Amino acid sequence: MIQTLPLALPGTLVDHHGLDLTALYSTGWGLTHFDLAGAPNGEVYxxxxxxxxxxxxxxxxxxxxxxxxxxxxxxxxxxxxxxxASAQFRTGGAREAGSDVADGGDISLCVLPDGVLAITGTPDMTTLVAPDLSRVLAVYDSKDGRPYREFTAEGNPFAGSISVTPSGRLLCTLAEYGVWRYGNVITNLVGIAEEALTVDSKPAVRALASLDPAPAHQSDVDLRAHATYRGAPVGLANRPRPALTELVAAEDSLSGWEKSRLGRPVPLSDDLFVVPFYARTFRGGSRGQPFVFALVNDQGEMTGRLHGLHEWRDSPFTGFCFNLAADPHRGHAFHLNRYGLYAWNRQGVLRAKLDTDSKTFKPLTHFTLGSCAPNGDLLLAHTKQHLILRVPAPDDLTDLAATVGEALRAYARQRTTLKKQWSPVNWHWTHSAPLHRI
Structure with missing residues (x-):
């Protein structure tokens, strides 16, 4: 079923702060979308x-x-x-107004197999929230604020991002200190957890792949006790080798892969994952920089990649569109950037490209890709009109063009209906549903 949902602000928040929804963002305020996640019961967060x-x-x-x-x-x-309902918490790691949510960079969201929400951020901050948004259930916080404060080993980290495989395994990213010789903590590892993440315990994470093969300046305090490689804690010289960047080093002879970064991996099946990584970005423009959507199995082997994208003509660096989504039940992977919506099968073969140069798919340039719902539906967010579009998943990727075309036409109709019902101000929507301050 095609759905259009408002990315709405709680009315009580707008009233409490006297927020002027007619004001331009250049005046000092703004609304930013981070992530979308679907639950097995059809709900969306x-x-x-x-x-x-x-x-x-x-x-x-x-x-x-x-x-x-x-x-x-x-x-x-x-x-x-x-x-x-909505829940709100303050940013910056603050514990004000009763907030116990661990906040960080690259914040993302997923629904765990038991329905609990996991909010994740770098470095390895994970917060569990009740499905009804009423309360925080547990916080796993690395408390690693380097280089801004002295590091202590008091933290209790878990992961910087989580995605769930069909059998309930947790595909995670982990951060390390000293990646590319920087003096802070940066996402560098991909791992898999076999057991459940709960309020009372966190599972061990088995490292599968690394980006920087030899982070600098580490000591014994940088060992990850809950993350292992070959039976020992990850850290110092113990991490998966060869690293992903070593495997593709010959492909970028101009600048190499130093200062590259790891994207959020997604499961293509229960034992095959898409791990994206991107060369460094430049202030003067990065279109044409290399990137790889690697296929990595649950033994840590790079078995292939998603093929068919050109570094310049299909560059995700334009607009910094780095998200991937996957439907592991059908074995489909998706990527959306300014140049098109792309879809691959489990073998990494590009089966569909919806070119945004065409009139039909040009509206896709205003959407960002969130994730696939458990039933495979694509969840997209409109960055200007603050709306969510749910696109039904086709069983056959050759039907993707017709499915997305119909969804975009339905979006226009449903958007008109929502405007009459909600009366948004400058495409800012407000709701009066219950608000939980967590």
């Missing part, structure tokens, strides 16, 4: 942020009508598209 920072207003300002603020928001939608 959206993770996004809202902030206001007005120059000249002191951070100690107490009047909420003018004070600066920042929140992460999760909104829950029923299978029929109704907004059921």
């Amino acid at each position: 959206a993770l996004y942020g809202v902030h206001r920072h007005t120059y000249g207003v002191a951070d100690e300002e107490q009047d909420p009508q003018v004070a600066n603020f920042g929140y992460r928001i999760i909104t829950r939608y029923s299978a029929e598209g109704e907004v059921l």
Whole structure:
């Protein structure tokens, strides 16, 4: 079923802070989409942020009508598209207003096999939230703030991102100190956890692949006790080799893969994963920089890649469109960037490209790819109109063009209906559903 859902702000938040929805973002406020996740029961969760920072207003300002603020928001939608509830928590790792959510960079969202939400961020921060958004259930926080503060071993980390395989395995990324000789903590490892992540315990993660084969300046405190490689904690000289960058080193003779970065991996089946990694970005433009969507099995072997993308003509660096999504039950992988929507089969063969140069698919340039719902539906977010589009998954990728074309036409009709029902202000939607402050 094609659905269009509003990425709505809680009305109480808008009123409390006197947020002017007619104001341009250049005046110091903004709404940012982070991730979308589907649940087996058909529900959808959206993770996004809202902030206001007005120059000249002191951070100690107490009047909420003018004070600066920042929140992460999760909104829950029923299978029929109704907004059921939202939860908000402050950003920056703050524990204000009763918030116990571990926050970090590259924040993402997934629904665990038992229905619990996992909010993840770098470095290896994982927060478990009740499915009804009413409370935080557990926090696994690395507390590794290097280089901004002295490191201590007091943290209890888990993962920087999580994706779930069909059998319930957890495909994770982990961060390490000293990647590419930087003095902070950067995502560098891909691993698999066989057991469940719960309120009371976290599973061991078996490292499968690495990006930088030899991070610098590590010591014994950098060993990851919950992550292992060949039966020993990951860290120092113990991590998967050859690294992904070593396997493709000959493909970029100009600049090499130093300072490349690891994207969020997704499961293509229960034992085969797509692991994206990207060469360094430049201020003057990075279109044409190399990237690889590697196929890695659960033994850590790079068995192939997703083929068919040109480094320049299909570059994800334009607009920084780095997300991948996968439907592991059908063995389909998807990528959306400014140049098209791409789909591959389990063998890495490109089976469909919906070119945004065409009139039919040009609207896709305004969407970002969230994820695949458990039934395979694509979840997209419109970056300007703040709407979610749910696209039914075709069994055959040769039908993708017709399916997406119909979804975009339905989006236009459903958007018109929502505007009449919700009366958005400058494409900003507000709702009156229950709000939980977690």
